[in-house]
Amino acid sequence: MQQTNNKYYSKIAILLHWLIAILIIAMMAAGIWMADAIDVKETRAAAFDMFQLHKSVGLTILALSLLRLFWRFTHKSPDLPLDMPKWERGAAHITHWLFYGLMIGLPITGWLMVSASPLGLPTLFFGGPEVPHFPAFSALDYAGKELWEGRFEEIHEIIAFGGIALIVMHIGAALKHHYVTKDDILVRMLPVMKVRPSDEAKEK
Ligand code: HEM
């Protein structure tokens, strides 16, 4: 029998989950495109604009993710079904905490990367106020800045590509729960559908 004593994610948790998810997936696509397009003459100008947008949206994701993490620590998440195998619970917890690491680690490494860049291009938040860069690199010479920029670029890329694998697994798990196990795991993260009564879920 499927039992949980705390069935729903709160509206704020659901809103933040989907907003952050959509933004991250769009940022992955945009990041991969612009990293190549900046080296092609015909697409360089558009890629430059995309870099600016990427930085602003990325910093917005950082703020939303910190809010989400605060919400996570101050509001209980619904329990996992009691009949879920132990390994699956472990996998779900690890995946979710890796996601929090990604949601914060990706924007921070991006921010560090542009802070270390020897080009010293400003980061204007959606074309408006200038976002300060980390001052730690300002004393370095050109080569030192380039070295650190390259290191953060590599970490940013590794987290991003690791994240793509994680997203694929996460979507696979959500669909498996909905269509194979037929429990409420997906539904309770959706803004529109109601959690099924537990016995109804088991009959299906
Ligand atoms: C959750 C937020 C973010 C996601 C999902 C994301 C994702 C990506 C991805 C997938 C790439 C392409 C990697 C490659 O193929 O080399 C990329 C590149 C880049 N990102 Fe982000 N990023 C995020 C946040 C940020 C932030 C906040 C900044 C800066 C403030 C930033 C700066 C950059 C820069 C400068 C590049 C280009 C690196 C290059 O020249 O190859 N990113 N990002």
Ligand code: HEM
């Ligand atoms: C970049 C994209 C995504 C990120 C970063 C992300 C992140 C997360 C995180 C951190 C949680 C754990 C919530 C908690 O603290 O308990 C979660 C839960 C969940 N996510 Fe995502 N998610 C993403 C995309 C998706 C997509 C596309 C789907 C659907 C196909 C999905 C379905 C779910 C479901 C159903 C849960 C609830 C699991 C449960 O009830 O234990 N997520 N997600």
